[in-house]
Amino acid sequence: MTKLLKKVINKIRMLPNADQDAMATLILEKFLDKQQWDTAFIHSQEKRGQPAEKACGDNHPEILDISEHADWNATVENAERISNHIKKLIESSRVQEARKIVSAIRPGVSAKLDYWKKVLTEPVAKVGEPGTGGDMRKDILWFEKNADNYKGKWVALKNGVLLGSHKSRAELRHNLKQSGKLARSLFIRVEN
Amino acid sequence: MESEIALLDTGAEWSVIGGETAILLEEQLGSPIESSRMSTRLGLIDGFLHHVNITLLAGQNSGDNLTVESTVFVSEEWEGPLVLGYRGFLEKIRFALDPGVVPGEQIFYFGLAE
Numbered sequence: 337m338t339k340l341l342k343k344v345i346n347k348i349r350m351l352p353n354a355d356q357d358a359m360a361t362l363i364l365e366k367f368l369d370k371q372q373w374d375t376a377f378i379h380s381q382e383k384r385g386q387p388a389e390k391a392c393g394d395n396h397p398e399i400l401d402i403s404e405h406a407d408w409n410a411t412v413e414n415a416e417r418i419s420n421h422i423k424k425l426i427e428s429s430r431v432q433e434a435r436k437i438v439s440a441i442r443p444g445v446s447a448k449l450d451y452w453k454k455v456l457t458e459p460v461a462k463v464g465e466p467g468t469g470g471d472m473r474k475d476i477l478w479f480e481k482n483a484d485n486y487k488g489k490w491v492a493l494k495n496g497v498l499l500g501s502h503k504s505r506a507e508l509r510h511n512l513k514q515s516g517k518l519a520r521s522l523f524i525r526v527e528n
Numbered sequence: 529m530e531s532e533i534a535l536l537d538t539g540a541e542w543s544v545i546g547g548e549t550a551i552l553l554e555e556q557l558g559s560p561i562e563s564s565r566m567s568t569r570l571g572l573i574d575g576f577l578h579h580v581n582i583t584l585l586a587g588q589n590s591g592d593n594l595t596v597e598s599t600v601f602v603s604e605e606w607e608g609p610l611v612l613g614y615r616g617f618l619e620k621i622r623f624a625l626d627p628g629v630v631p632g633e634q635i636f637y638f639g640l641a642e
Contacts, residue, residue, distance in 0.1 A: 423564065426564055427566070429567075447561055451560055451562055454579050455579055455616075458619070459597055459599065459619065459621075460596070460620065461596045461597075461620055461641065463640060464595050465593055466586075466588075466591075467586030467587050467588050467589065467591055468586075468593060469585030469586055469588065469590075473632040473633070476632045476634070477631060477632045480631050492530070504548065505549060505552075512530075518529070520530070521531075522532070522533065523530050523532045524533050525547070527609075
């Protein structure tokens with residue numbers, strides 16, 4: 337333990353018990369935030385109230401490997417903080433770490449955590465009906481020959497034939513639907 | 529139902545749907561609880577992650593369609609093409625690309641990973 341930390345703890349010792357617990361909670365929150373949840377783990381409800389010096393000791397009894405606990409006790413109180421951390425991981429392209437965290441959280445703790453659990457689910461592929469796609473080769477050839485004339489617009493093609501074009505995808509879709517030409521059409525937006 | 533061309537980008541963190549398509553989709557899916565931010569070649573964009581089904585259409589007599597329960601990033605700010613990215617989509621299918629020799633010969637192969 338450093339001299340500075342000893343000094344802080346000695347000052348905290350002088351406070352009333354309730355204030356000591358409040359300081360311990362604050363220190364724990366800062367410590368766990370610093371760990372950035374890579375191997376951090378919020379202490380379970382059974383372990384709350386322990387003195388900060390014990391919780392932050394060398395063996396880190398409060399820091400547990402998430403993967404070892406299938407039934408992680410995320411609570412309403414810490415759900416917002418966990419959700420924010422997950423969001424930061426996702427925005428930092430650390431999706432696998434975020435997935436590991438949410439996999440250990442039981443459903444129903446909070447709407448935000450349930451949302452993260454849903455969108456972080458690994459994709460599932462299923463074989464469908466026999467191919468219903470058209471032959472795009474003619475469409476691609478048309479596009480490469482004529483795209484320059486439709487810059488900034490959406491074009492709809494089918495078997496190499498232009499069905500329509502419009503600046504608005506919604507408008508083009510509406511027009512084709514009205515004329516019965518929407519089915520199996522291919523929409524492409526021509527970049528400016 | 530119509531189909532749309534997408535840009536295959538194994539380097540994209542998520543699949544991305546932008547512009548008018550994003551507006552249409554968000555109306556159907558509603559606004560999720562949390563927003564996200566994504567770094568793209570066009571800069572940082574704000575949007576939402578949605579859990580949607582994406583179907584890859586095989587050509588007739590060329591195999592079967594493949595539907596993937598995916599996670600995509602939907603953002604009106606994205607002005608580029610529809611992107612098929614790695615997380616939430618490509619990571620759990622098998623795919624290969626034959627760039628072809630002449631225009632119109634490109635072939636994208638896809639199938640189940642397991």
